[in-house]
Amino acid sequence: MSDNEIYALIIIFLVAVGTYGLRLSGLLLSGKISDEGRIRIFLDYLPPTLLLSFVTPAILKEGIAGVFAMLLIAICMHKTKNVFMSMIIGVVTVAISRNFF
């Protein structure tokens, strides 16, 4: 086995252990601390703020098409609650703008 193969195995091992550690410790620590008041509010806000933080830069990078796609997704979700349809609408909007504008 070459040096590079050993380096690769060490990297994969460390990242695997570290990533699993992050996943598990987040859950275990949040179970240990008090589940009321401010911490409850903080934990409740994490999912939507994580998702928004994910998508905002990517949407703005698409420019007007991205913002337009987001509005269509919002309307579609409000009317139908259908995630798959909302995805199709968002993807088609961006694909059209990338290919034709």
Added chain:
Amino acid sequence: MKTSKSNDFLRGAQANVPIGVSVFSYGAVLGMICAQKGVELYQLTLMNIFIFAGTSQFIIVDMWNNIAEVFTIVIAALLINLRYFLIGASLNSLFKESSLKDKFLFMHLVADENWAVTIERSKHEKITPLFLFGGGICLFSIWSIGTYMGFIFAGFIDDPSKYALDFAFIAIFTALCFNLYQNKTNLIPWTSAAIVAYISESLFGGNLYIVFGAIAGSLVGVFLEDKRYV
């Protein structure tokens, strides 16, 4: 009781199929890059099984030419995965009645996608962690097949960005996020998260903006809602 539990596993797997379309294409792109960079099939497989976190796998493969820089690569990959700490923390109420064994077993296959689908579903229905795990198995299968297809047919896949397949993630996450909206109190914390994420992404690049945005927005939420109790 047993049937409802196994149902949760299947329902979780089914609920992740739509987002699997973009997971597949994302995996295929990774597989293609692996073939180009000379990553061996067994190395790709080890990463899929034991790391199971797409973006960090991209980072590792991206730095494959300088594989001897072990420390740099590990830190870069783990910084990107820092958000999994917050994702784990946000799953607290789902695992409320679970044993320690279940927590150890189910947390490994938590990815952004099945987490988002599970959190959204748990707001409307009572579900168990098996829903999350079923989604994880589903995504793991789709992701692995996608990477192998990309690896084998490298060069065969046309530019996925032309069809905006890379935007499918974003569209689904946006849709799931809107479904979590409760009332007007949410608006200021949500906007704060978006603004902080956008600014930190512009300033620093990388992937830490996700963590910064989420912490900032959630703190604003705590500040606003806490005042109402006083």
